[in-house]
Amino acid sequence: MADQSKIPQATAKRLPLYYRFLNNLHLQGKSRVSSKELSDAVKVDSATIRRDFSYFGALGKKGYGYNVEYLLGFFRKTLDQDETTNVALIGVGNLGTAFLHYNFTKNNNTKIEMAFDADKSKVGQEIGGVTVYHISDLSERLKNVQAAILTVPGAVAQQITDELIDSGIKGILNFTPARITVPEGVRVHHIDLAVELQSLVYFMKHYPVDE
Ligand code: ATP
Structure with a gap:
């Protein structure tokens, strides 16, 4: 099995x-x-795929391609697919509610285990099989949860981030427009849907793709 620390971040x-x-x-x-089939499906050029896969010790054979089972076994190990990562969702608004209804476990082993909100009318509800707790119970309830999805208003994002970190959260998927600050050792991935959409429209206008 390849040494995971040697895989480049881009890969x-x-x-x-x-x-x-x-x-x-x-x-x-x-x-x-085949690498061509893979390339067409995931929109990554086949030279990059070949280089990526060489890190996994998967060398495609000419006229055969890659062994699906071998690759899956490797990915499962590397992505910790054998182990479920429990996730908490903070902020059960429109976006948060959509995530609770979304079946994440279909393709990977992450699971929203619990949700939190400040709105009393939402507390106690069960949405998509996930119970909503009051945000003031965060530190008490957050056991065996490694990551959090942040779908609260931007104005409270930092304060909630601090509380999440105090409770031992090591990764945050931040959907708020706020740029949050975290200590070393905590990973934040930031997804601002409004910015992504604006960026798409900008690129469509200024960098049209060839037909
Ligand atoms: P969205 O941005 O997800 O579409 P929305 O427009 O329905 O949501 P927002 O005002 O963005 O509502 O709030 C998102 C959710 O975050 C709401 O359910 C709100 O009750 C909750 N919320 C607001 N402040 C806090 C807080 N301090 N702690 C926890 N949840 C909060």
Whole structure:
């Protein structure tokens, strides 16, 4: 098995993408895949795929391609797919509610275990099978949870981040427009949907893709 610390970050970021596609192939009963097929599906050029896969010790054979089962086994180990990561969701508004209804476990082993909100009318509800607790119970309830999804208003994002970190959270998926500050050792991924959409429109206008 390859040493995970030697995989470049750019390669590591593409792992979930590869994993999802290969998992679907596996479910369809396919045992091998060509780099061209993979490239078309995940929109990564085949030279990059070959380089990425060489880090996993997976060398495609000409005319055969890659062994789906071998790759899946590697990805499962590397992405800790054998172990479920428990996630808490903070802020059960429109976006938060959508996430609670979304079945994350379909493609990977993350699970929203609990949700929190400050609105008393939401506390005690069960949405998508997940119970909503009051935000003041955060430190008491957050046991065996490693990551959090932040879908609160930007104005309270930092304060809630601090509380999450005090409770031992090591990763935050931040959907608020606020740029949050965290101590070393805590990872934040920031997804601002409004900015992403604006950026898409900008690129469509200024960098049209060839037909
Ligand atoms: P969204 O931005 O998800 O579409 P929304 O427009 O429905 O949500 P927001 O005002 O953005 O509502 O708030 C998102 C959720 O965060 C709401 O359910 C709100 O009750 C909750 N919230 C607000 N302040 C806090 C807080 N301090 N702690 C926990 N939850 C909070």
